[in-house]
Amino acid sequence: MRPDDRAAFPAFTQQYGDRIYRFCYRLCGSASDAEDLTQDVFLAAFQGGSRFQGRSSVQTWLYRIALNCWHQSRRAPRFDVTDLDGVTQTGPSLEQSVTDSIALTCALAALPPDLREAFLLVKAEGLKYREAAQVLGIPQGTVQFRVHQASRRLRALLTEDDAEGG
Amino acid sequence: MNCDQTQPLLEAFADGELGWGTARRIRRHLAGCPACTAELAEVRHLTARVHTWRDVPAPAGLGSRLAAALPSLSPAAALPPRRVRLTRRAAVGLAGIAAAAAAFFWLLPGQPGRPTIAFADVEQAMQQVNTLSWVTTSYYLDQRGNKIESSLLPVYTWVRRRPAAITNFEQPKGWRDLIDKRGELRRTTEGYYQKHELGKYTETDIAKKAEGLIRKMTQPPTTKDGVLKSSGNTIIGYTGKPLHAISSSFHILTMPVQEHQAELDGRMQTLFTRDSEMTIAAYAAYPTPILHIRQSMWADPATHRITQVEIQNSGGVLGPNRKGVIIYSHFRYNETPPPGVFDWSPPPGAKVQNMGPLNLGSHARAKE
Numbered sequence: 212m213r214p215d216d217r218a219a220f221p222a223f224t225q226q227y228g229d230r231i232y233r234f235c236y237r238l239c240g241s242a243s244d245a246e247d248l249t250q251d252v253f254l255a256a257f258q259g260g261s262r263f264q265g266r267s268s269v270q271t272w273l274y275r276i277a278l279n280c281w282h283q284s285r286r287a288p289r290f291d292v293t294d295l296d297g298v299t300q301t302g303p304s305l306e307q308s309v310t311d312s313i314a315l316t317c318a319l320a321a322l323p324p325d326l327r328e329a330f331l332l333v334k335a336e337g338l339k340y341r342e343a344a345q346v347l348g349i350p351q352g353t354v355q356f357r358v359h360q361a362s363r364r365l366r367a368l369l370t371e372d373d374a375e376g377g
Numbered sequence: 378m379n380c381d382q383t384q385p386l387l388e389a390f391a392d393g394e395l396g397w398g399t400a401r402r403i404r405r406h407l408a409g410c411p412a413c414t415a416e417l418a419e420v421r422h423l424t425a426r427v428h429t430w431r432d433v434p435a436p437a438g439l440g441s442r443l444a445a446a447l448p449s450l451s452p453a454a455a456l457p458p459r460r461v462r463l464t465r466r467a468a469v470g471l472a473g474i475a476a477a478a479a480a481f482f483w484l485l486p487g488q489p490g491r492p493t494i495a496f497a498d499v500e501q502a503m504q505q506v507n508t509l510s511w512v513t514t515s516y517y518l519d520q521r522g523n524k525i526e527s528s529l530l531p532v533y534t535w536v537r538r539r540p541a542a543i544t545n546f547e548q549p550k551g552w553r554d555l556i557d558k559r560g561e562l563r564r565t566t567e568g569y570y571q572k573h574e575l576g577k578y579t580e581t582d583i584a585k586k587a588e589g590l591i592r593k594m595t596q597p598p599t600t601k602d603g604v605l606k607s608s609g610n611t612i613i614g615y616t617g618k619p620l621h622a623i624s625s626s627f628h629i630l631t632m633p634v635q636e637h638q639a640e641l642d643g644r645m646q647t648l649f650t651r652d653s654e655m656t657i658a659a660y661a662a663y664p665t666p667i668l669h670i671r672q673s674m675w676a677d678p679a680t681h682r683i684t685q686v687e688i689q690n691s692g693g694v695l696g697p698n699r700k701g702v703i704i705y706s707h708f709r710y711n712e713t714p715p716p717g718v719f720d721w722s723p724p725p726g727a728k729v730q731n732m733g734p735l736n737l738g739s740h741a742r743a744k745e
Contacts, residue, residue, distance in 0.1 A: 232439060246442075253446075254443075317632065321601075340394050355388070355394075359386075364602065
């Protein structure tokens, strides 16, 4: 399935749309911005599909497009905490789960963009370090370093948050 | 391997991304190192936490909308120029004035003359102000973004700067840390009392009867990586009803200030925004348990003075169908205050309610 195949485009978006939307949501912080960004990603994929040479997976390629589009938008992440989609109750109460979700979102938003993007790709999106390196255009060792730095900072923020009873 | 060599690799180790040899060396180190073992447990806990957070369902119909966007495009065509995306936020019902002003971003990198000032510039400029006045208006927006007329009347506020004091705009100096808040209001009428202790953050606010949100914090907020956190026990009063005092723990996360360029009143200004989340345990059963607050402040790039402040609230007791908006506008600087304004004489033709003397300024709720 090629991304520039108009007839196959609906199936293409069906296969990758949810995943790319989720990543865009984590970058933007709001549902409305995420949908806009997702549209940009798939339109760019459609128009640039002929240049896709298969050196990486389609998924990796789409992530790279998403980051490029996000960087080009020059926006700051906007926090949309009224959107509680995706929060599942795993703790003693849904309120606690909601608080945990908000705390993690806040903590991620506090990270520098390079650390946040590496962390999201590996930990939230489940990419291999090699794949994340392809998306980011950096060495795999640099991805490891950034994920480690992001993890340290997040753990410090969240540990303090938990101690305050939030 | 030692700890310094092991710890940077723990995330990759937990993800099974290391080669067999490196992973074996790490396991050997962990067998004899409680510190790194504990660190690994934290890494895995964070990973588990992310996994419970990761799923975000795509909105219904996304695929159809993506496909519908195709007909005008050709794979062989050049990518369309980056369009300025505006007002989608307005289209989904964000605050009317906020959408018209705060959401109206123009990003012009490399544009000659693009105004850019830092928040520190604004703080410095405001320190030179001796008197200040503004008008406060507030209203609600329904879920479609339509304005619901509020019963609150415009409030005319005058502020006079005392020696070594800080002009109070209801946003304390040092917006980034909320630490340096000073002032004292005395109560003369119906229970409005606010006390801040200089140099130490113990704030007790008691709202006017049947009005407003009260907070009681007894420990200083903390700031880390730009994220401000504060917590305490909250006494909540519900607007419009007799003061209903309950005690509930709360937690506020306040994000770093974001800076943008935005148009206001027909000219480009610098817009500073800051988002806060307030989680109140007593709201857990509400449809929208979390109160979201967006603070926006416009500053003139020429004078570095504040031109407008806007506070948007959603969630919490407002529920899923309303947003609250408070706007401070019509700022006027270093003008001679009307006679007696600090003596609590009402403006001509105005009838004052719930007045009390302020050391820093005066509020007059006027009926015109």
